[in-house]
Amino acid sequence: MSTSMLSPNSSYRIDGATPEQQALVDELASSFFVSDEKIASIIETFRQRMREGLQADGLELKMIPAFIPHRPTGRESGSFFAIDLGGTNLRILRVTLKGNSQVDIEPQKYTLSEEAKSGPLFDFVAEKIGAFLDERGLLPAKDDPPIPMGFTFSYPVNQTSLTAGTLMHWTKGITAPNCVGRDVVRLLHDSLLRRHIKVNIVAMLNDTVSTLLGSAYMHPGTQMGVIFGTGTNAAYYERLDQIPKFCAPLDDPAASEMILNIEWGGFDTRYSVLPATMHDIKLNRKSPNPFQQAYEKMISGLYLGEIVRNAALYMVDQRLLFNGRSSSILNEMWSIDTMYLTEAISDSSSDLSIVKDILEKTLGLDPTSLLDRRIFRAIAIMVGERASRLSSVGLVSTLLQRPELLEKHLIVGIDGSMYEFLPQFEERVYDTLRRFLSPDQFKNIRLILAKDCSSVGSAIAAMFYGSTRK
Ligand code: BGC
Numbered sequence: 397m398s399t400s401m402l403s404p405n406s407s408y409r410i411d412g413a414t415p416e417q418q419a420l421v422d423e424l425a426s427s428f429f430v431s432d433e434k435i436a437s438i439i440e441t442f443r444q445r446m447r448e449g450l451q452a453d454g455l456e457l458k459m460i461p462a463f464i465p466h467r468p469t470g471r472e473s474g475s476f477f478a479i480d481l482g483g484t485n486l487r488i489l490r491v492t493l494k495g496n497s498q499v500d501i502e503p504q505k506y507t508l509s510e511e512a513k514s515g516p517l518f519d520f521v522a523e524k525i526g527a528f529l530d531e532r533g534l535l536p537a538k539d540d541p542p543i544p545m546g547f548t549f550s551y552p553v554n555q556t557s558l559t560a561g562t563l564m565h566w567t568k569g570i571t572a573p574n575c576v577g578r579d580v581v582r583l584l585h586d587s588l589l590r591r592h593i594k595v596n597i598v599a600m601l602n603d604t605v606s607t608l609l610g611s612a613y614m615h616p617g618t619q620m621g622v623i624f625g626t627g628t629n630a631a632y633y634e635r636l637d638q639i640p641k642f643c644a645p646l647d648d649p650a651a652s653e654m655i656l657n658i659e660w661g662g663f664d665t666r667y668s669v670l671p672a673t674m675h676d677i678k679l680n681r682k683s684p685n686p687f688q689q690a691y692e693k694m695i696s697g698l699y700l701g702e703i704v705r706n707a708a709l710y711m712v713d714q715r716l717l718f719n720g721r722s723s724s725i726l727n728e729m730w731s732i733d734t735m736y737l738t739e740a741i742s743d744s745s746s747d748l749s750i751v752k753d754i755l756e757k758t759l760g761l762d763p764t765s766l767l768d769r770r771i772f773r774a775i776a777i778m779v780g781e782r783a784s785r786l787s788s789v790g791l792v793s794t795l796l797q798r799p800e801l802l803e804k805h806l807i808v809g810i811d812g813s814m815y816e817f818l819p820q821f822e823e824r825v826y827d828t829l830r831r832f833l834s835p836d837q838f839k840n841i842r843l844i845l846a847k848d849c850s851s852v853g854s855a856i857a858a859m860f861y862g863s864t865r866k
Contacts, residue, residue: 408774412767417716421774424707427673428778430785432831434671438786439832441669442793446658450639453554458659461642462605462631463558465651468613468856470497476862477595478854479525480548482603483568483626483698484508486521488528491855497614499852504528508570517572522587525595535593542596544862546854550603550627552659553580557644558599558861567661567689568627568698598862599854602657603811604631606853609655611809611846613856618807620794621846621853624787624821625812627689628696631657632794647861660790661692670694670786675706682729691790695783697813701732707775718768723760731759734813737776741819748773783814784821788828795833795841802837809846816845 408425410418430438442457449459473495480487485505492500504524512520529535529543536543551570555561559581566576575583581597588595601609608621608631622630634656636642646654664670665687672680672694679702680686680693693699705726711717712726725731736754743750748769755761755772764772795802814821822843830838 408778410767410770410774413771414716417711417767417771420711420714420716421771424710424775425778427675428782430671430782435785435789435828435832438664438669438789439793439796442660442663442789443796445663446793446797449658450634450641452641456662456665458552458554458564458657458662459634459639459641460553460555460602460657460659461639461644462601462655462657463555463644463646464599464601464605464609464857464860465646465648465654466860467633468609470613470616471495472613472856472859474859476855476858477543477545478548478606478851478858479521479545479597480603480606480851480854481521482548482550482850483570486524487851488525489851489855490532491852493613493852493855493859497616499614499848501848501851503848503851512572513569514571515573516587517570517575518583518587519590521584522591522593525588526591526593529593529595540594542594544596544598544858546606546856546858546862547581547584547597547600548603548606548850548854549580549600550623550629552662553600553602555600555657558647559597561600565685565688567685567692569684571684596862599857599860601854601857602629602631603850604629605655605657606850606857607809607811607846608632609853609856610849610851611807611844611853613852614846614849615807615809615844617805618809618846619798619801620791620806620808621849622791622808622810622815623812623850624696624810624814626697628661628692628787628790628812628814629658630660630790630794631655632798634797658790658794660794661689661696663691663790665690673707675703675710678706679703691786695787695814697734699734700737700779700783701734702730703779704737704772704775705729705732707779708772711771711775717771718755718761718764721762723762725758725760735817737780738817738819740773740776741780743773780818780821781824784818784824785828787814787821788825788832791825792829792832795837799837802833802840805840805842808841808843809849810843811846811848811850816847
């Protein structure tokens with residue numbers, strides 16, 4: 397590891413700030429700053445918790461078996477259906493694998509309404525599956541066999557087979573009732589049955605598992621599937637002899653490895669090592685899932701805007717920002733979408749006109765000064781920088797879990813809005829990887845944007861485990 401330490405405050409000098417304002421900005425910058433030493437100790441704890449999660453169920457890092465031992469080759473072919481239920485959208489797709497790592501995708505995207513998120517979510521999914529098939533004239537008739545589909549479900553499931561598992565808890569703001577503790581595939585099948593839609597879920601996969609499969613099809617050499625988006629998590633191939641807690645049979649008795657879903661968002665729920673600030677703790681306490689997903693709440697898209705909101709209000713309350721005046725919108729929890737942070741950070745105009753629009757038009761604040769905008773943008777940068785550096789912790793820890801794979805070139809397939817849009821996210825992740833891996837290991841790693849891979853992976857699972865339907 398390099399011993400150099402990034403300085404917390406140097407990049408947050410605010411032109412025109414009063415000494416009191418600068419002092420408070422410095423205080424925020426140092427509370428959001430994570431030194432290399434701190435990162436090293438978080439990695440050590442993370443690796444320890446991974447090892448514990450391989451031994452037994454019910455621990456902080458759940459290390460959930462995905463029951464999939466296969467690796468795609470890129471030569472798979474045929475048309476398959478996938479359902480991809482994420483934190484923001486439901487996607488239903490027909491994916492044609494062309495046998496040369498290429499795909500054709502026919503997607504249909506449905507935004508999850510607030511009603512669906514807090515109500516009969518599986519009925520919503522079933523209804524949309526029915527509509528998707530109906531619109532294409534594909535609804536099976538009474539005597540037709542059911543259509544096999546892969547089902548990507550982006551929440552923690554205690555998976556007991558490829559097609560069964562109970563929901564442990566909701567994440568990412570979903571609160572749909574009567575689901576926790578119940579079999580997710582059964583819930584979907586029941587909703588489909590009630591609508592006489594003949595679909596058979598032949599595989600249920602976490603989105604990180606399907607991202608791994610899809611990325612491996614499109615980019616052979618992929619060893620990890622990662623999501624840095626609304627939520628965060630990763631999956632990788634673990635050796636079976638390293639998973640003492642797993643004794644169920646696999647469909648390939650000769651398999652020596654299997655995909656594991658780490659569920660890393662749940663890391664360090666008690667903040668024993670994560671550097672949580674008062675702004676994180678406030679968010680955590682008021683979130684729909686208090687004291688769960690502590691790591692996720694410091695790095696993923698659903699939460700960064702809220703951390704910035706808390707930190708900005710902290711300055712407002714001391715009359716050092718926006719003339720000490722908030723707005724009814726800024727006073728509301730979750731009113732800052734992380735997309736606005738991305739835009740604010742990217743604003744390079746001399747009068748910060750994008751930040752101005754966000755503050756005045758979107759958040760309804762009274763006319764702001766350039767100084768207000770500079771401070772707001774600085775807070776967004778601090779929170780984004782910390783998220784990028786902490787995101788690398790999970791990557792480094794997982795890569796070091798299979799050091800033999802680091803001896804060759806390997807690809808990490810990453811999807812999600814943080815990775816795709818947050819300015820400098822990728823550079824900072826590479827920078828942290830460089831500091832915490834050896835040069836020989838670091839040079840073998842390539843991060844790629846695994847766009848659509850989650851859906852492709854779900855279709856690949858439908859191919860592995862269902863019958864082809866062209
Ligand atoms: C869920 C994971 C999921 C991740 C990324 C988290 O909130 O617990 O299962 O993989 O979000 O979507």
